[in-house]
Amino acid sequence: MANPYTGKPDRAFWKRAVSTRHYSQLSDLAKPIDGFLDARIATAGSCFAQHIGRYLRKNGLNYMDHEPAPEILSPKSADRLGYGVYSCRYGNIYTSRQLVQLFDEAFGKRKPVDGIWQKGERFYDALRPGIEPDGFVSPEAVQALRRFHLSKVRRMFRKLDIFVFTLGLTECWVSTRDGTAYPIAPGVIAGSYTPQDYEFVNLRHRDIMDDLIRFRAALKEINPQARILFTVSPVPLAATATDNHVLVATTYSKSVLRAVAGEMTDEFDDVHYFPSYEVITGQPTRHAFYEPDLRSVAAAGVAEVMRHLLPEDAVPQRPQKAKGKRRRLYADEADVGYEHCEEGLLAEAAGE
């Protein structure tokens, strides 16, 4: 007797696709993305997205680096200053609100009223406070380097073929004056928290959908061929500003983000989803890819994610460039870990 599941492939059945397989034998988790190997790819998002960019660059894909490090910097110093972490030097973009606001600012549609934070005698770009760990010497320096940065962001959005964005958080802190969403709460890296100037927002499903639909439309307007690849970060919240337990808050955040990513993928043909979240958090790995803190993803986990993103036999075999004088600009994956995770500072700032 026929039923709707008859004839479905193995991947559709838990027993065949999951129960009886070791995680390393999982396959066919996502449909390959047409033209991925030759596409100009830009990355952004929460800290887990850093691994994706590094992996694409290392494997010779057409990874965009629009703010390359000055060659004079050592790879370690370049990394510390946020070079080579993403396609532009925007630091972590944890929320959909940050993404849409960055796009709008780059194209002159908004200007944050409170974009510079201070700590002692140093000044921080409040929209990317992690890129200069010691801050800038003056507000003028923040502004000059932000103007340049935005010009590169503009160019990146105009030129890219695929924009890989890792959704990280729903919780964020925003300015009460103009709604600017920050990557970190004021007062953690710089600035100072005052309830009249800043408020906590936990973005809801509809907020994130609205943001991403708006972002997609704006992107398509300046770059009609652009496609988007969403992933969801498997890294739990370091801290929650809600009254919930952080485990409950994490589940809420990730569920909402995963649902939005799925809905965006269903809604638009040019939006795709890559299941890095499932690779790390799914039952097959029994959470073995988390470090003892149960938050950081171990290197083996990152490698497993990348195996699905870019199977070994799909890695382009490009001719090796002649070994010349040019030395490598960036540190290897193993050298950097999770150094760029402003959110990770939350617990520390709270005295944990």
Place this chain on the structure above:
Amino acid sequence: MIKVFGDSHANRISKLGTIPEGFEVFGSHGQNVLSFRLTEQDGGLHIFADNWEGVPPLDVTLLPSDLNVLSGPFHSSPISRNDTWRRHCHWTLHEAFPKLSPVSDAVMDAVVDDRLAAMFRLIKACQNMDIPIVVIEAPLIRRTESTFRGIEEEVLVDTDRRYRDTVRARLAGAGVPVIATPPETNDGRFTKDEFGAEIATDVHHGNRDYVKLAIESVVAFAEAHGYC
């Protein structure tokens, strides 16, 4: 005893200078002050490095009874003439050179900290053992065609100045005196031709006249601080 030791600028002093009594010079190569072996020896600190073929190794023992003059931290030529500055400039120059990508002050801070890491290890070791150590500044670079290599003059001068200012600030923070490059040898931007090395392609070493003034500066410092 006054011991001048370190990079190729110390080597020039050794080769071209009339070395006064009570003076010893241990010249070597710039690479040998970036990485070396440091061991305690006979109540002093022994430094050894042979990172560059064809140049005498750096091989000197610093003693608490000596005035030890390190040439190395101000070896700015590899920094200010680096290809980076064909594509980047300090953010304050970006308006004048819009095709260059601006960098923040943190870039020079990082360059200096990376470059001086070993030298600061040496300075700290000297201070821990009460071994007097001061630093002698290298000559400014020269204004020749081979200086620029596609770098805008203003960018190069600005970079060289920022490098030296940053080094000076780091040394001051560590309590290390600096014997400045003799002011009459430069115009504030470049070493004057009459004090530059005889070979046109050598853009950063001093000549015999420069070395003479440099030795006089060291002697003056030593006299002022009771070392001779």
